Amino acid sequence: MTLSKAQILELRLSLQQAVVSCSERCLYQSSKWMAALLSALPEDDVGEDVSSVGRVFNPPTNPAQLHLEQTEFPKYLLAKSLFDCREFQRCASVFLPRQSIRNTWTSRQGAVYDRISRKALFLTLYALLIAGEKQKTEQKAQVLGTADNGATVNQQLPDIRRILQASLDQTHEVAVENDSSQGWLEYLYGLVLAKDKNEDLAILWLLRSVSLYPWNWGAWQQLSSLIRSAQHLNWVQSQLKPGILAFIFSVHCRLEMHQANPTLVSEISQLQSVFPHSLFLESQRALAFYRMKDLYEANLLFSKVLALDPRYLDFFDHYSNVLYNLGSHDRLAFVAQLASSVDSHRPETCLVIGNYYSLSSRPEAAITSFRRALVLDRSCSAAWTLLGHEYLKAQNTHAAVESYRHAISHARHDYRALFGLGQAYDALEQPDLSLHYYLRASTIRPGDTDLLQAVATGLAAMSRLEEAIKVLKRALACSASEDGVAAKQTHAELLFRLGSLYNEAQNRQEATAYLEMCLDKALEGEATCRPAGTTVSAQRPLQPVVLVDNGPVLSYQRAMLLATEHLSLYLPFGVLGLNTDGVESLLHLRKPELQSMPLNVPRTSEGPAFLSRQRVVRRGVLVGLILGTHVERLLVLSPQRVSKGHGAFLDVKG
Numbered sequence: 001m002t003l004s005k006a007q008i009l010e011l012r013l014s015l016q017q018a019v020v021s022c023s024e025r026c027l028y029q030s031s032k033w034m035a036a037l038l039s040a041l042p043e044d045d046v047g048e049d050v051s052s053v054g055r056v057f058n059p060p061t062n063p064a065q066l067h068l069e070q071t072e073f074p075k076y077l078l079a080k081s082l083f084d085c086r087e088f089q090r091c092a093s094v095f096l097p098r099q100s101i102r103n104t105w106t107s108r109q110g111a112v113y114d115r116i117s118r119k120a121l122f123l124t125l126y127a128l129l130i131a132g133e134k135q136k137t138e139q140k141a142q143v144l145g146t147a148d149n150g151a152t153v154n155q156q157l158p159d160i161r162r163i164l165q166a167s168l169d170q171t172h173e174v175a176v177e178n179d180s181s182q183g184w185l186e187y188l189y190g191l192v193l194a195k196d197k198n199e200d201l202a203i204l205w206l207l208r209s210v211s212l213y214p215w216n217w218g219a220w221q222q223l224s225s226l227i228r229s230a231q232h233l234n235w236v237q238s239q240l241k242p243g244i245l246a247f248i249f250s251v252h253c254r255l256e257m258h259q260a261n262p263t264l265v266s267e268i269s270q271l272q273s274v275f276p277h278s279l280f281l282e283s284q285r286a287l288a289f290y291r292m293k294d295l296y297e298a299n300l301l302f303s304k305v306l307a308l309d310p311r312y313l314d315f316f317d318h319y320s321n322v323l324y325n326l327g328s329h330d331r332l333a334f335v336a337q338l339a340s341s342v343d344s345h346r347p348e349t350c351l352v353i354g355n356y357y358s359l360s361s362r363p364e365a366a367i368t369s370f371r372r373a374l375v376l377d378r379s380c381s382a383a384w385t386l387l388g389h390e391y392l393k394a395q396n397t398h399a400a401v402e403s404y405r406h407a408i409s410h411a412r413h414d415y416r417a418l419f420g421l422g423q424a425y426d427a428l429e430q431p432d433l434s435l436h437y438y439l440r441a442s443t444i445r446p447g448d449t450d451l452l453q454a455v456a457t458g459l460a461a462m463s464r465l466e467e468a469i470k471v472l473k474r475a476l477a478c479s480a481s482e483d484g485v486a487a488k489q490t491h492a493e494l495l496f497r498l499g500s501l502y503n504e505a506q507n508r509q510e511a512t513a514y515l516e517m518c519l520d521k522a523l524e525g526e527a528t529c530r531p532a533g534t535t536v537s538a539q540r541p542l543q544p545v546v547l548v549d550n551g552p553v554l555s556y557q558r559a560m561l562l563a564t565e566h567l568s569l570y571l572p573f574g575v576l577g578l579n580t581d582g583v584e585s586l587l588h589l590r591k592p593e594l595q596s597m598p599l600n601v602p603r604t605s606e607g608p609a610f611l612s613r614q615r616v617v618r619r620g621v622l623v624g625l626i627l628g629t630h631v632e633r634l635l636v637l638s639p640q641r642v643s644k645g646h647g648a649f650l651d652v653k654g
Helices: 005-024 026-038 062-073 073-085 088-095 098-106 118-140 157-174 184-195 199-212 218-225 230-238 244-256 264-275 280-293 295-308 313-326 331-344 348-360 363-378 379-393 396-410 413-428 433-446 450-461 465-480 485-504 508-529 556-569 580-587 590-596 605-630
Strands: 633-636 648-651
Touching: 005 026, 026 218, 026 280, 062 073, 062 118, 073 088, 073 118, 073 433, 088 118, 098 157, 118 184, 157 184, 157 508, 184 199, 184 218, 199 218, 199 633, 230 244, 244 264, 244 280, 244 433, 264 280, 264 633, 280 295, 280 313, 313 348, 331 348, 348 363, 348 379, 363 379, 379 396, 396 556, 413 433, 413 450, 413 590, 433 450, 450 465, 485 508
Parallel strands: none
Antiparallel strands: 633 648
């Protein structure tokens, strides 16, 4: 994406005007975001055509609105000062006394909003909205307390909605595009409708708002929170006019909906060519890699943003999640200390500290930090989700369920909260609800193998084996397109689980076939992961399987333990495939025949012979676990040793 010098200058002027307009209406987060985007433009293109102060302070083009703003300017300054001092009800009373608010919609003739400007009306009603939200939070009292539920509402919403409806109905016919006084009341009305759960109508008014004035980032953010699906996003985008903010909105929505992919990363790079110094876009790029589960690249990019501005806390919660998943305890401790030194009263800081405590196995301290984040911001969905994780680990399942439900109410696309609900209902032994939430989570991320495995587990628990097998095959197809050691290990584990499900479904032929593919994939992983000239024993210490001459055979429990260890430690590092015919022929041997066969297992632990024996034992344990319910004993032999009569056997009891 390349802009000419004239386009850059026009973009700079629009951003400057947006910063001033948002600040005049006390939309401080939007003003901050637009100012950061403004400062991210290349400085070389400023030139001599710097916008004058008169053009930056963009007055309304409507003469009537301009006259009203000039007339009420002293009262406006008082109202804005009161808002800045967080005296919201006093701010609202400057232009609309309480008795006027209650009687505004009763008579269209001589209504109060006809005698004040749109800017003053916006500031008044926005102050009322904030006052109502503050009162609502106070009524909820303690986090997860008895009053912390959906029954507590903002009591100012009905009055605000009626005033806005009357005002907008009157001015609907005289809407003028690019008028700086328009688009703001539409945004506020959409915000009120969204809080009142009237989402479809809210979307229409927000679309109208960004059409009249596209430089209000708050309107775009509110619109993104109402997007229900990818198809819904496509419809919303079809209603928008092309523009730089519409492009950023598209990127932001797809990230929030967990649709990160290389194409999205490329689009972020295009935006970075226009805003080369934007920390927001760089953190969005890092977030995209995090959503794609490329933790190392995400860590690198987040570290870059941290180095550019250590006081930029907006992305710290995502960065702490990356460090938590990487197990970077020391780095996470540093980030937590840095965030505390910058601002200890930010929700992001509490989330970082909570993640540090969680990684340090201090669940009570983590819960305290996440609850503190919610005291600061009850709408912080990430805090609700992480609080649910901690309650789930502490086996406080009911508190975890409530936390996850709050998270979903604030962020419908948070698949982690949905997955957590599935796990919680698993613990409560409610498989129907567990499967329901696993399915919802997999709908958000249809290519996530972990979520598909959870769905398959839920289906299998309900004895719906055929459906579970279909889901696992979907997960297998998704994992086949991924690269890296972890992807190959996941692929092998999926093959193993498919074999297990086929075994439960009494389909031994398919079970054996999938186990063969599992072992082949493991051998492939060993070949690709081992450094040249390095033996397996040098790369990773092997747990020796000691089979002494004429000693007792291993028990089934020991075989199960070994299989668990091998799955977690050796896949995909050292399991060798076993021919299906060889397995079937060994299964026909009876217990006396097995006992009569000699044991000849040398104790040396070096050289190819040792490696071959380890592979033979490991593959035999895995095969035995899948097919062992049908036999009493399983002989473990390599094809080369069958003819020589050498081998070892394990006791596998059904």
